[in-house]
Structure formats: structure tokens, C-alpha cells
Amino acid sequence: MKNLIFLFQSLVILCFLMFPLSSSFSAESTYPFGLLMVGPANDHGWSQAHFEAGQEMEKVLPGTKMIYIDKVNPADRPGITVPMLVDDLVSKGAKLIIGNSDDMKDGMREAAMTHPDIKFIHISGDDVVTGKAGANLSNLMGRMEYGKMMAGFTAAMSSKTGKIGYLGPLINAETRRLTAAAYLGARYAWTKIRKKDAADLKFKVSWIGFWFNIPGVTSDPTLVTNSFINSGYDVIISGIDTTEALVVAGQKRKEGKNVWAIPYDYIGACAASPEACLGVPYFNWVPGYTQMIGSAMAGKWKQEFLWLNPDWKSINNQETSSIGFKAGDALGEKAQKGLADFQASLADGTLNLFTGPLNFQDGTVFLKDKVTATDDQIWNLPQLLEGMAGASK
Amino acid sequence: MSIILQLRRIVMITVLALGAVSLLLILLGISPLTIGITLTKGSIFSWLKFNHVLTIWIPLLLCSCGLLFTFRAGLWNIGVEGQVICGAIGATLVLRLDNTGLPPAALLSFALFTSFLAGGLWGALAGLLKTRGGVNEIFGGLGLNFVAQGVVLWLILGPWKRAGMASMSGTDLFPRELWMWIPPGWRVAPAAIVLVVIVFLLTGMILNATRFGLKIKAAGFNPQAARLFGIRPDLVGFTAMSIGGGLAGLAGGVQVSCVYHRLIPSISSSYGYLALLVVMLAGYKVTPVPIICLLFACLAAGSIQLPITLQIDSSLSGVIQGALVLSGLLVYGLQQRKSRGH
Numbered sequence: 214m215k216n217l218i219f220l221f222q223s224l225v226i227l228c229f230l231m232f233p234l235s236s237s238f239s240a241e242s243t244y245p246f247g248l249l250m251v252g253p254a255n256d257h258g259w260s261q262a263h264f265e266a267g268q269e270m271e272k273v274l275p276g277t278k279m280i281y282i283d284k285v286n287p288a289d290r291p292g293i294t295v296p297m298l299v300d301d302l303v304s305k306g307a308k309l310i311i312g313n314s315d316d317m318k319d320g321m322r323e324a325a326m327t328h329p330d331i332k333f334i335h336i337s338g339d340d341v342v343t344g345k346a347g348a349n350l351s352n353l354m355g356r357m358e359y360g361k362m363m364a365g366f367t368a369a370m371s372s373k374t375g376k377i378g379y380l381g382p383l384i385n386a387e388t389r390r391l392t393a394a395a396y397l398g399a400r401y402a403w404t405k406i407r408k409k410d411a412a413d414l415k416f417k418v419s420w421i422g423f424w425f426n427i428p429g430v431t432s433d434p435t436l437v438t439n440s441f442i443n444s445g446y447d448v449i450i451s452g453i454d455t456t457e458a459l460v461v462a463g464q465k466r467k468e469g470k471n472v473w474a475i476p477y478d479y480i481g482a483c484a485a486s487p488e489a490c491l492g493v494p495y496f497n498w499v500p501g502y503t504q505m506i507g508s509a510m511a512g513k514w515k516q517e518f519l520w521l522n523p524d525w526k527s528i529n530n531q532e533t534s535s536i537g538f539k540a541g542d543a544l545g546e547k548a549q550k551g552l553a554d555f556q557a558s559l560a561d562g563t564l565n566l567f568t569g570p571l572n573f574q575d576g577t578v579f580l581k582d583k584v585t586a587t588d589d590q591i592w593n594l595p596q597l598l599e600g601m602a603g604a605s606k
Numbered sequence: 607m608s609i610i611l612q613l614r615r616i617v618m619i620t621v622l623a624l625g626a627v628s629l630l631l632i633l634l635g636i637s638p639l640t641i642g643i644t645l646t647k648g649s650i651f652s653w654l655k656f657n658h659v660l661t662i663w664i665p666l667l668l669c670s671c672g673l674l675f676t677f678r679a680g681l682w683n684i685g686v687e688g689q690v691i692c693g694a695i696g697a698t699l700v701l702r703l704d705n706t707g708l709p710p711a712a713l714l715s716f717a718l719f720t721s722f723l724a725g726g727l728w729g730a731l732a733g734l735l736k737t738r739g740g741v742n743e744i745f746g747g748l749g750l751n752f753v754a755q756g757v758v759l760w761l762i763l764g765p766w767k768r769a770g771m772a773s774m775s776g777t778d779l780f781p782r783e784l785w786m787w788i789p790p791g792w793r794v795a796p797a798a799i800v801l802v803v804i805v806f807l808l809t810g811m812i813l814n815a816t817r818f819g820l821k822i823k824a825a826g827f828n829p830q831a832a833r834l835f836g837i838r839p840d841l842v843g844f845t846a847m848s849i850g851g852g853l854a855g856l857a858g859g860v861q862v863s864c865v866y867h868r869l870i871p872s873i874s875s876s877y878g879y880l881a882l883l884v885v886m887l888a889g890y891k892v893t894p895v896p897i898i899c900l901l902f903a904c905l906a907a908g909s910i911q912l913p914i915t916l917q918i919d920s921s922l923s924g925v926i927q928g929a930l931v932l933s934g935l936l937v938y939g940l941q942q943r944k945s946r947g948h
Contacts, residue, residue, distance in 0.1 A: 291875035292662050300654050316775045383773035423774040430871045606770050
């Protein structure tokens with residue numbers, strides 16, 4: 214026993230004499246900013262898109278330095294709250310803090326009240342619109358409705374069975390409007406391009422309960438996707454932050470099933486299973502971050518609610534377009550051609566899918582004939598649309 | 607046991623744990639010194655950070671106090687997680703009441719009392735399963751944990767869901783006046799600190815200086831012998847489970863009223879399981895519990911620095927906690943073996 218203790222004591226002393234191998238962060242940059250991500254920084258989805266945009270900021274806006282923390286959710290970091298992490302980032306010199314999740318809404322609002330001198334950007338929230346935000350809190354979001362319309366269009370152009378599954382996260386106004394946009398894109402392709410009956414298009418949403426899988430808490434997205442495919446759905450559109458739908462579709466293709474998936478959020482998401490990927494609607498946070506962080510750096514911060522469009526001249530331009538759609542390897546030629554025309558119609562405004570007549574899922578009127586939806590009606594969509602299966606609230 | 611022996615044991619546990627963790631870190635190419643400095647700086651080097659530590663320390667100590675009762679009674683209360691959740695549900699039930707006419711302070715007090723009651727009932731249920739149903743408290747507790755988790759998920763997605771939403775992110779925030787008061791510049795409610803200190807002192811007093819404490823000890827140490835002295839081990843065990851559950855429930859109440867201000871699926875923050883490790887490391891003794899809780903809370907709060915400053919996953923703190931407990935158990939085991947003359 215004595216020898217054992219001696220051995221460990223020697224080891225400990227040796228360890229503590231070692232020169233630290235890892236470098237620690239020092240806030241020497243002129244404008245450190247914090248990024249709180251709800252999921253892992255390498256999720257091939259929502260959080261990775263933010264992480265890479267944050268890294269890009271260090272090049273686009275010289276003098277900025279990102280301090281980040283990922284997996285900011287009560288399941289991954291028990292007992293740690295958003296205000297706690299904000300305290301920490303502020304103590305490290307962060308002058309602006311980005312919270313990238315709808316789930317952080319309450320925490321960001323509380324932290325912004327506690328730190329009035331720090332600027333806050335809450336992604337996907339609308340506290341500025343509802344008047345709940347202090348002057349130091351802004352909101353940023355991209356008009357992903359267009360990306361989802363392209364996803365829906367692509368799905369309906371490719372589907373053989375006419376059954377499209379939507380792997381939904383949780384239910385709120387954001388997810389309702391994005392799911393509805395995907396449905397409208399699918400219905401347009403199905404009825405106007407493929408000239409089929411709308412009644413033959415099955416579009417079903419299954420919600421897992423959160424933005425990503427939390428074992429024991431949410432439904433398992435792998436099981437939900439499997440269930441879709443086993444029920445004859447041959448294209449799965451993902452609305453969650455991670456790539457399970459695509460991974461499962463890839464596995465099923467290897468088993469000989471003719472199925473595809475459309476992941477979400479991140480430009481590189483198709484890499485998880487390229488042979489099953491029809492394409493990915495993605496966020497590019499660089500333009501929005503540049504605008505907001507740039508103005509804060511220049512001392513010209515003003516509270517804003519930014520809901521940024523794609524750059525219709527070039528939707529995949531990484532410097533200018535907040536929303537993009539990257540076609541996947543599995544997308545057929547005919548569908549690609551159709552998609553290009555569809556994008557052109559959306560770009561020049563000749564096509565607005567949020568135009569009546571449109572009914573809500575319960576049959577009540579959403580938009581009368583030829584009436585187009587306002588931004589407010591789209592942002593706060595209260596129900597799914599007629600023709601869609603799945604829970605609305 | 608003499609102070610020298612106790613000190614020797616503490617030194618041995620520390621050296622073993624640090625040695626094992628250091629070895630692991632060196633193998634991973636990380637300097638243990640850097641990790642040590644990062645964890646320390648991240649937990650106690652500023653008032654705010656120490657507040658964050660206390661935010662974790664309070665519910666952890668409450669759970670640990672509850673477990674002291676059950677461990678003393680010779681019972682493995684694995685159901686402590688479910689009891690925390692039930693306490694949180696009880697407190698939320700009260701804090702969601704409309705038009706009670708009660709002042710916020712009274713409603714908060716009532717919510718905490720309800721959380722104690724709810725956790726206590728859940729603990730009592732595990733106790734009943736043990737004493738009346740013959741179900742081992744480990745299996746009963748585990749089963750009840752799953753039930754409690756199921757109930758909380760159902761409440762969040764069902765009757766208590768946010769308007770127009772169905773999300774596992776939790777219920778609506780309570781009105782601001784129902785948040786426990788936190789002074790400016792603080793991040794932890796002083797009332798919660800006072801509460802946990804009182805609970806700890808009462809636990810120590812009951813276990814070490816009352817007839818009931820002696821009964822618990824007797825029932826836990828040797829139930830057959832205890833019966834000869836007129837003690838009913840089943841009744842004592844049931845009471846210990848109820849008290850233990852109540853204190854764990856109180857931790858749940860603190861979580862909803864002081865930390866999250868709403869009910870979330872992972873409201874227990876796994877403090878129940880962590881408290882099991884605390885009490886094991888304390889050798890089931892009362893005195894070391896708050897110190898070990900503080901150490902574990904420092905590790906948990908400081909661990910957040912690992913990804914921020916070193917880009918190392920914060921689960922490393924779990925490895926350190928595990929190494930500490932295993933070292934503790936190893937040292938106890940070796941000492942007992944030695945004292946038996948093997």
C-alpha cells in the first residue's frame with residue numbers, strides 16, 4: 214500500500230510540475246463576442262451553421278474573437294442556465310452575446326436585463342416585435358420559408374409514392390410556418406409541375422418534441438424516420454437540428470429501398486449520406502452576424518428584428534445570402550431543372566405560395582382567393598394547413 | 607476513529623483520485639495543472655462564480671441530507687431522482703395556481719412545503735413497496751423514477767404546455783413575483799441558503815443526537831438486534847424513506863422556484879444520483895457531506911470552463927467525480943480488509 218501511495222504521490226507531483234500543455238483563452242481581441250449553441254458545434258446542422266459563421270466573423274470583422282459554448286440545454290448541462298453562462302462570457306470580456314436557440318428565449322431576456330451594457334442577439338426569437346426585449350436585445354432570423362418551399366418542391370418532384378414525411382422538432386409558430394412552407398412547395402410541384410391530383414399527395418408531420426433527440430425525453434428521430442419509411446413514405450424532410458433522417462434514408466437505400474431525405478440547417482449536411490440526399494435548405498448566418506456585430510463594434514447598435522431574405526441573385530452566395538439551397542447528389546435531372554425554374558419564379562416574385570385560397574388544417578379560412586399573407590400572418594401561423602396531417606399545437 | 611486516521615484516509619483518497627485522473631489526462635495530452643487551475647478559477651475565483659457553485663450546492667446538499675436518513679436506515683434510496691421530480695411537480699402545481707389571493711412570499715413558502723410533501727409521498731411509496739410489497743427499494747425506486755419522469759413529460763406536453771406550443775423545453779415561466787428574491791449582484795436566493803443550512807443542521811441533530819436517530823442507526827446496522835429493543839425496522843425504514851423523499855422533493859422545489867422558474871423535463875439535473883456519490887464518499891457520515899457537496903458543485907460549475915477556455919468536453923468533471931468516489935470506496939475497502947486482518 215505504501216508503495217502504491219508513493220507511486221501516485223510521485224505521479225501527482227510530476228503532473229503539477231509539467232508546464233501546461235494546453236493554451237488557455239485570453240481576451241486580448243478588441244471585440245470578443247460569445248456564442249451559446251443549443252447543440253454540439255459539430256452537429257452537421259443548426260449549431261454547426263452558427264459555429265462556422267462565428268469563426269468566419271473573426272476573418273470578416275478583424276478584431277473580433279469568438280468565445281463559444283455548445284450543448285447549452287438542461288439535458289446536456291444539468292443545472293447550468295443561460296444567465297449563468299452569460300455571466301461567465303461577460304467575465305471573459307464578451308461584449309456581445311448570441312443565443313442560437315428558441316429554447317434560450319427566457320434566459321436571454323433575463324440575461325439582457327442583468328447586463329444592460331452588453332449587446333444580445335437572440336436567434337429565431339421575436340421579443341423585439343412583441344415588445345418584451347430591452348434595448349440591448351435584438352432578434353435575427355433568416356426567411357427559411359423559401360428554403361423549405363424548395364425542400365418540399367424537391368421532395369414532391371422525386372417521390373414515387375406521393376407520400377412525404379416531415380420529421381418535425383417541437384411545435385411552435387416557427388416550426389408550423391416552416392412545415393407549412395414545405396407543404397406548399399410540395400403541393401406546387403405535385404399539382405402544377407407533375408399535374409397530379411392534390412388529394413393524392415400525402416404530407417404527414419411527426420413531431421419529436423425538441424430540436425434534437427434527448428433519449429428518454431423526446432421521441433427518437435431514428436425510430437420516427439424508420440416508421441415513416443416502413444409506412445411507404447419515400448421522401449423524409451427533416452425539420453430537426455441533426456441528420457438522423459438522412460442517415461436512416463441512407464441505410465434504407467443500402468437495403469434496397471428507393472427512399473431519400475432532405476436534411477436541414479447546414480450547407481454540409483448531405484455529407485452524412487450523399488447518395489440519399491436530394492438537397493439541403495440551409496442557413497448562412499454570415500450576412501446577419503456581420504450586420505449586427507459590425508454595427509455594435511462601430512458603436513452604431515440599434516435594436517432590430519432582422520428576418521433576412523435569400524440573395525435572389527445568387528442564393529448560394531456565402532457572403533450575401535442568408536438562406537441557400539444546395540442540391541444533393543440524389544436529385545434527378547428533371548427535378549433539378551424544375552427546381553431552377555421554381556427558384557426563378559420565387560426570386561422575381563411571380564410566385565408567392567402563401568397566396569389564397571388557403572385553409573387551415575381545421576377547415577377555417579386562412580387566406581381568401583388571391584390574398585397574400587402578411588409577414589405577421591406567416592411568422593405567427595397558428596395552425597398547419599389543410600392537406601397536412603399531424604398535430605398543429 | 608482518530609483524527610489522524612481520518613486525515614490519512616482523506617489524503618489517500620485525494621492522492622489516489624488525483625493520481626488516476628492525472629494519469630488519464632497525461633495520456634490524453636492535457637496538463638492536469640491547466641485543468642486544475644481552470645476548474646478552480648471557474649468556480650471560486652469570483653463572487654458570481656461562487657454564486658453559481660451555491661446554486662448547485664443547495665439542491666445537492668438537500669438530496670444528500672435526505673440520503674443520509676435512508677443510508678443510515680440501511681436502505682438504498684435510488685428513487686431519489688424521482689422524488690426530486692415529484693417535489694418539482696408539487697411546487698409547480700402551487701406556483702401555477704391563479705387568484706389564490708396569497709402574497710407571493712406565502713405562495714412560495716407553500717410551494718416549498720408542497721414540494722417536501724410530494725417528494726415525501728413518493729419516498730413513502732417506495733418505502734411501502736419495500737415494507738408491505740416486499741419490493742427491494744432499489745428496484746422500487748428505479749421504477750418510480752421512470753414513472754415520475756413519465757409524469758413530468760406528460761405534464762409538460764399535456765396539461766401544462768405553453769399556449770400554442772408542444773415542446774419539451776418546459777412550462778411557461780412563473781410570474782416574476784413568484785421567483786425567489788435574489789439581491790442585486792447575487793445569483794442565488796439567500797432564503798435558499800438559509801433553508802439548506804437549517805435542513806443540514808436538523809439532519810445532523812436528528813441523526814446524531816436524538817432517540818429517533820439512534821433507532822434509524824440500529825435498524826440499519828442490525829434489524830434483528832433492533833427488534834429485541836422494541837424497534838420496528840420496517841416502520842423506521844418507512845419513516846426514513848419518507849423524510850429522505852421529502853428532502854429530495856424540497857430540492858426539486860428549490861430548482862423550480864430559484865433556478866429555472868418553470869418546470870423542465872430534466873428538472874432534477876441528476877442531483878439525486880450525484881448525491882448518492884456524495885454520501886458514499888462521505889462514508890455515510892453527516893459532517894463531510896456539505897464539504898463534499900461543495901467540492902462536487904465546484905467541479906460541476908467549474909467544468910463549464912473546460913469547453914470555453916480549453917475546448918475540452920465538460921464531461922471530464924464527471925470522470926473526476928467518478929475517480930474520487932471509486933478511490934474513496936477503494937480506500938474504505940482496503941482499510942476494512944486490513945482491519946479484518948487479511
